[in-house]
């Protein structure tokens with residue numbers, strides 16, 4: 133049996149198509165031995181792959197598993213999702229963040245029902261016409277569910293590409309993404325027995341377990357090391373070349389939990405922009421002292437009886453940070469506000485019970501410190 137050094141030497145001596153085939157074979161054998169067992173891999177239907185890939189954008193695998201199971205229990209297929217009400221799918225997404233993903237998923241399900249007879253199209257080019265399906269997701273669905281030879285280039289594949297080729301350009305440059313697509317596509321098509329979905333998933337797993345981000349990659353156990361220029365040069369940590377990070381904008385807010393014994397004041401956010409369509413506690417810009425807070429709440433139409441300060445909290449979005457302080461305010465005469473018997477108009481404050489905040493209205497994680505203060509009472 134040939135040892136690793138011998139395999140490396142042999143791979144280095146191969147050229148062109150042979151080398152592409154050797155690349156794919158090394159990768160796929162490693163995948164067969166080390167692949168992660170994930171719920172959506174057990175039955176990789178187009179809908180399952182689509183749903184999991186949308187959930188996995190910006191969210192860790194471990195966090196997605198429970199959401200994926202809950203979502204499928206309620207919406208087992210594209211038809212049931214297409215027929216769902218906004219509050220239903222938003223509530224199931226609560227805590228995952230980036231809610232435009234689930235809104236697009238729903239719009240996409242409606243489109244699949246109306247324009248594709250309930251069946252997802254089987255090519256990346258056609259999948260990209262569906263709302264919320266970009267180049268990456270289209271490639272993931274097309275390769276995993278339909279076996280199309282198209283690389284799904286995400287951050288993992290970009291990082292691996294940058295190290296394999298000692299790419300000197302910034303990882304966020306469009307030209308680098310195109311080069312990575314071309315590089316992996318060539319490797320795929322040079323192996324006539326390639327499994328395109330597994331090829332992509334192997335690179336995703338390799339990026340998670342071996343060619344690590346923000347850490348020393350585990351080159352000694354990497355199936356691609358004999359193809360890797362950064363390994364040969366001894367400098368994998370120099371890649372990928374990262375763009376400079378811009379400082380996030382900081383916004384200060386004062387959040388109000390305005391309540392009587394049973395109900396809390398809530399408001400729906402606008403249909404567009406940050407956290408669109410979700411529910412929030414009334415709040416004001418700036419960090420208000422108690423006197424200013426009482427004044428602000430009176431202006432909203434409440435008659436405050438008691439006030440007490442809540443802990444400060446912080447939430448970090450991609451481009452901004454909310455630094456929050458809060459007050460719980462016991463108020464009187466809430467009857468004039470909309471409640472279960474009178475629906476609220478857009479942007480109007482209404483009253484919800486604790487049970488409804490838990491089960492019906494999706495309040496984003498940004499307010500989780502204040503929701504927790506409410507639910508633990």
Ligand code: SF4
Pocket residue numbers: 292295296342343344349350351354355356357358360361362363368
């Ligand atoms: S050899 Fe090292 S740097 Fe190169 S792809 Fe493998 S883990 Fe990444």
